[in-house]
Amino acid sequence: MFGYMTDLNSVDVVRGEEIMAEGDDMINLLFHFLDEFLFLMCADPYFIVKEVEILEFDKENFKIRAVGRGEEFDLNKHPQGTEVKAITYSNMQVHDNDNRHDVYVIIDI
Numbered sequence: 001m002f003g004y005m006t007d008l009n010s011v012d013v014v015r016g017e018e019i020m021a022e023g024d025d026m027i028n029l030l031f032h033f034l035d036e037f038l039f040l041m042c043a044d045p046y047f048i049v050k051e052v053e054i055l056e057f058d059k060e061n062f063k064i065r066a067v068g069r070g071e072e073f074d075l076n077k078h079p080q081g082t083e084v085k086a087i088t089y090s091n092m093q094v095h096d097n098d099n100r101h102d103v104y105v106i107i108d109i
Helices: 026-042
Strands: 015-022 047-058 063-072 093-096 101-104
Touching: 015 026, 015 047, 026 047, 026 063, 026 093
Parallel strands: none
Antiparallel strands: 015 063, 047 063, 093 101
């Protein structure tokens, strides 16, 4: 998602921002998880995330705690890409298999 907003090669890992999200099911949890990270970029100071570390993941109660690492967005340093306006539920999918875990998300730009 952040790769649409800027070239992630221009982002340094300077600090981290922790988020927590809860949901009613795995799809709802994924939506809220991504929405929390999108909020970091939309709230002043605009924080661009380069990497994400999952700190806690409760699959039974649909809760997640994570830290996004990156830096404040600066137009003098980071090329402006496409604005991501929202996360959507449209065709959102979570596939959790033994050896492979995939998510599919459409974002509103």
